[in-house]
Amino acid sequence: AQKVTQAQTEISVVEKEDVTLDCVYETRDTTYYLFWYKQPPSGELVFLIRRNSFDEQNEISGRYSWNFQKSTSSFNFTITASQVVDSAVYFCALSEAWNTGNQFYFGTGTSLTVIP
Amino acid sequence: DAGITQSPRYKITETGRQVTLMCHQTWSHSYMFWYRQDLGHGLRLIYYSAAADITDKGEVPDGYVVSRSKTENFPLTLESATRSQTSVYFCASSDPTGRNEQFFGPGTRLTVL
Numbered sequence: 001a002q003k004v005t006q007a008q009t010e011i012s013v014v015e016k017e018d019v020t021l022d023c024v025y026e027t028r029d030t031t032y033y034l035f036w037y038k039q040p041p042s043g044e045l046v047f048l049i050r051r052n053s054f055d056e057q058n059e060i061s062g063r064y065s066w067n068f069q070k071s072t073s074s075f076n077f078t079i080t081a082s083q084v085v086d087s088a089v090y091f092c093a094l095s096e097a098w099n100t101g102n103q104f105y106f107g108t109g110t111s112l113t114v115i116p
Numbered sequence: 117d118a119g120i121t122q123s124p125r126y127k128i129t130e131t132g133r134q135v136t137l138m139c140h141q142t143w144s145h146s147y148m149f150w151y152r153q154d155l156g157h158g159l160r161l162i163y164y165s166a167a168a169d170i171t172d173k174g175e176v177p178d179g180y181v182v183s184r185s186k187t188e189n190f191p192l193t194l195e196s197a198t199r200s201q202t203s204v205y206f207c208a209s210s211d212p213t214g215r216n217e218q219f220f221g222p223g224t225r226l227t228v229l
Contacts, residue, residue: 006158035217045206045220091158095218103174104149104208104218108158 003027004094006107013082014115021077021110023092029053034068034075035093035104045091051075082114119143122207122221130229135194137224139207147210148190149174149218150182152203159206165190197228 005024013019025034036048049059051068059066063080079086092107120141129135139148146167151159151174161174163182171182179201181193190209194201207221 037220043204043225044222047217047219050217103161103164104159106151106158106160108156 002107003105004092004107006090006092006110008110009108010111010113012113012115015084016081018078018080019082019112021079021090021092021112023075023077023107025073025075025092025094025105027073027094027096029096031096033095035095036066036075036077037091037093038088039091039109040088048077048090079112082112084114084116087112087114120207120209120219120221122205122224124224125222126225128227128229129197131198132196135197135226137192137194137205137207137226139190139192139221141188141190141207141209141219141221143209143211143219144187145209145211145219146187147212148184149208149210150180150190150192151206151208152176152201153206153223154203162192162205194226197226199228202226202228 003026008022032053034051038046038048049066056068065078067076089109089111091109093104095104123138149164150162152162153159160176162176162180163171163174165171165184168184168187181195184190205224208218210218
């Protein structure tokens with residue numbers, strides 16, 4: 001079973017629109033960590049945010065915000081007033097504390113295209 | 117410079133050849149990982165290592181071999197490359213006593229003809 005599901009394969013928005021990228025996870029652990037990474041066309045993986053399971057407070061960083069809801073096992077990512085530079089593939093990932101391998105489970109990614 | 121590096125960045129090889137992808141990190145992180153990235157699959161874990169001389173299989177280990185004689189290096193070897201191993205390979209490291217964040221290398225694009 002997929003531990004991290006990103007149901008949106010591709011999204012296109014017009015510049016300045018808001019866009020939300022969905023991430024649903026599955027774990028039996030009570031302590032876990034969720035991450036978002038950005039992969040721009042250049043190919044590197046850029047860390048965006050880390051959230052632990054005990055911190056359900058939403059976070060805002062500039063135009064980026066994250067909505068963590070344990071009740072629905074979701075960790076959604078919203079970009080406000082999107083820009084062309086936001087065009088990238090975005091990955092959500094889960095790390096479980098019990099897992100001594102410190103493994104990450106990645107979703108399949110959402111490819112975001114921002115049209116000027 | 118500090119960080120995590122991979123070499124080569126691009127590699128073209130032929131079916132049946134042995135290929136080794138190198139990964140080097142300067143943070144002395146105990147954990148290191150190898151992922152492959154394929155369209156429609158995201159990143160999948162091949163092998164990981166908790167410390168020097170300790171390695172374990174991930175989700176897709178078949179056809180790959182790893183070793184870790186030194187903390188800073190984690191080479192990945194394709195003993196007999198196949199076309200299905202054409203992919204982008206990412207190495208990562210993390211400090212389990214820290215914030216559980218994984219730091220990724222720039223990736224190696226491997227093409228097997």
